[in-house]
Amino acid sequence: MSDGTMRTGGVDLAAENKGTALAVIEWTPDRARLEQLSLDVDDAEITEVAAGVARLGIDCAFGWPDEFVGFVTAHADLAQPQTPDGGMAWRRTLAYRETDRQVRERSGRWPLSVSTDRIGLTAMRCAGLLGRLAGSGLVVDRSGRDGAVVEVYPGATLRVWKWEMRGYRSDPEVRRSLVQRMRREAPWFELGARAELMVESTDAFDAVVAALAARAAATGRYDPPPAEHQERAEREGWIILPSCPLGELLHWPSTESPAGATRTAR
Structure with a gap:
């Protein structure tokens, strides 16, 4: 790892194999190469790739808000008094995780709510995938401080890089311009x-960005959960956002060893 050689992976996860994309990037001291980019990927292939990379970035919520879990548990107990509705501000505590609030502060946009929005089915698949990864012998730390996987959010990653990405999910020409910018900033x-697959498929494009964010995590260039939120992040998940621009990801940071890289690079 100290010689700058590693592989990172990225997954744009969907509720089913269709719509799920997987990217693998090989990093050496003087270049990075998009080694693999696949569509319609199943959990078995993701698990196999996870065993061979320094970090695997997964674009999906790793958990649900603590308050939401407590609310649903209490609501299921018919012997207990029902929780009164505390108004919209209270409902928002059920809708958003602590990491969602942190991402909004950095990127200016709320992530989709895992408890109230359309990503719920994908999060259920992700929970099963994390269990499968743990069952295969990999360390799964939802906070991203350690282990094989990190939660990533490609759209927010592009925003913290200050890229103009309006419409990129629906317009191939916007994605083409982003690929061109990627080549300029990271020759x-x-x-x-x-x-070309990144241009044709939003899922493929996001998987590559997820693998780039995983590189930031593996080399310690991200903001980990604050100490006061660490235990919550271990339950809810924590979105990793790079703390450096794309162009700086190739080289190791100036500190001795990357804070987040705890596994042998392959």
């Missing part, structure tokens, strides 16, 4: 023919 990143 050392070899996309090869797979770049």
Whole structure:
């Protein structure tokens, strides 16, 4: 790892294999190469790749808000008095995790709510996937401080990089312009023919960004959960946002060893 060689992976997770994309980037001291980019990926392939990378970034919520879990548990107990509705501000505590609030502060946008929005089914698949990864012998730390996987959010990653990405999820030409910008800011990143798949498929594009965010996590260039939120992040999950621009991801930070890189690079 100290020689700058590693592999990172990224997953744009969907509720089913259709719509799920997987990217793997190989990093060496002087270049990075998009080694793999696949669509319609199943959990078995994700688990296999996770065993061979320094970090795997997964674009999906790793858990639900503590308050939401407590509310549903209490509501299911018919012997107990029902929880009164505390108004919209109270309902928002059920809708958003602590990491969602932190992401809004950095990126200016709320992530989708895992408890009230359409990503719930995907989060259920993700919970099963995390269990499968743990069952395979990998360390799963939902806070992202340690282990094989980190929660990532490609849209917020692009926003903290200050990229103009309005419409990128629906317009291939916007994605083409982002791929071109990626090549300008990171001329050392070899996309090869797979770049066209990033233009054709939003899922493929997001998987690559997820793998780039995983590189930031593996080299310690992200803001970990504050100490007061660490235990909550271990339950709810914590979105990793790079603390450096894309162009700086190739080289190791100036500190001795990356804070987040605890596994042997392959």
